[in-house]
Amino acid sequence: MAGFRIRPYRDADYDVVREMYVSGFSEHLNALCVQALKQTWVQLVLVVFLLAAKAVSGSFLVSLMALIPLLVLAREGVRLLFNQQGIQLGLREDLLDIKASYMQEGQVSCFWVAEIHGRLVGTVGLLPCRSHTGAWELKRISVRKQFRRLGISKALCRTALGFAACGGVRDVVLYTSMLQTDAHKLYRSLGFHKIDEFVWPSLAAKLINFVVFKFGYKVQQREA
Numbered sequence: 195m196a197g198f199r200i201r202p203y204r205d206a207d208y209d210v211v212r213e214m215y216v217s218g219f220s221e222h223l224n225a226l227c228v229q230a231l232k233q234t235w236v237q238l239v240l241v242v243f244l245l246a247a248k249a250v251s252g253s254f255l256v257s258l259m260a261l262i263p264l265l266v267l268a269r270e271g272v273r274l275l276f277n278q279q280g281i282q283l284g285l286r287e288d289l290l291d292i293k294a295s296y297m298q299e300g301q302v303s304c305f306w307v308a309e310i311h312g313r314l315v316g317t318v319g320l321l322p323c324r325s326h327t328g329a330w331e332l333k334r335i336s337v338r339k340q341f342r343r344l345g346i347s348k349a350l351c352r353t354a355l356g357f358a359a360c361g362g363v364r365d366v367v368l369y370t371s372m373l374q375t376d377a378h379k380l381y382r383s384l385g386f387h388k389i390d391e392f393v394w395p396s397l398a399a400k401l402i403n404f405v406v407f408k409f410g411y412k413v414q415q416r417e418a
């Protein structure tokens with residue numbers, strides 16, 4: 195496996211960065227569906243549906259078969275919500291104009307990509323956190339599936355944390371969800387600790403008890 199190289203974002207990376215964000219985020223759709231299926235009210239709806247279908251058809255097998263289109267429909271609904279309330283949010287926020295969001299002269303903010311033989315395989319961004327005054331936020335951490343467990347995201351995050359240290363940043367935070375369990379291991383291995391957790395404040399998220407975690411990191415100061 196060739197070594198990877200980390201460099202600051204360039205305009206030409208725009209489409210690939212956004213595509214990588216969408217595909218990394220989309221990976222968690224199945225885990226989200228499982229989370230929905232764990233909810234008591236969802237299980238109750240399914241049981242009532244099964245009993246009603248059994249009463250109408252007289253056959254347990256037929257009622258089980260009738261459950262399949264219902265589940266497919268429900269998955270499509272979850273996918274649409276996930277896309278609208280999760281994926282599109284990022285594409286409309288900092289990733290809409292990556293240069294303006296991260297690459298302004300004189301600001302302690304930057305966006306980095308990892309590449310192998312010119313192919314973009316990983317991303318991370320650092321900017322002042324809007325929801326935590328005085329802290330900076332790590333965002334958009336993603337590595338292409340076929341290049342995982344090679345230390346690429348760890349190196350990207352260390353680049354961002356080193357940059358933060360040189361810029362005099364003391365606190366770095368990041369937000370992740372209950373679905374991104376691989377990422378939690380990465381964050382702990384970098385020295386982040388969970389500092390908060392809350393159910394995401396939207397109706398859909400509340401219905402499936404979708405929990406968001408906030409991780410924090412104390413930056414070791416160093417000379418610029």
Ligand SMILES: CC(C)(COP(=O)(O)OP(=O)(O)OC[C@H]1O[C@@H](n2cnc3c(N)ncnc32)[C@H](O)[C@@H]1OP(=O)(O)O)[C@@H](O)C(=O)NCCC(=O)NCCS
Binds near residue numbers: 335344376
């Ligand atoms: C999470 C993610 C960024 C990790 O990228 P990566 O380049 O594979 O991570 P690294 O190789 O740098 O791993 C660093 C450490 O993280 C932990 N880790 C990462 N992936 C892991 C996995 N699948 N299982 C267990 N531990 C894992 C390990 O501690 C690992 O160190 P080790 O390999 O020495 O044991 C990647 O899986 C990803 O892009 N996921 C989809 C997008 C996403 O969920 N992003 C997080 C947004 S909050």
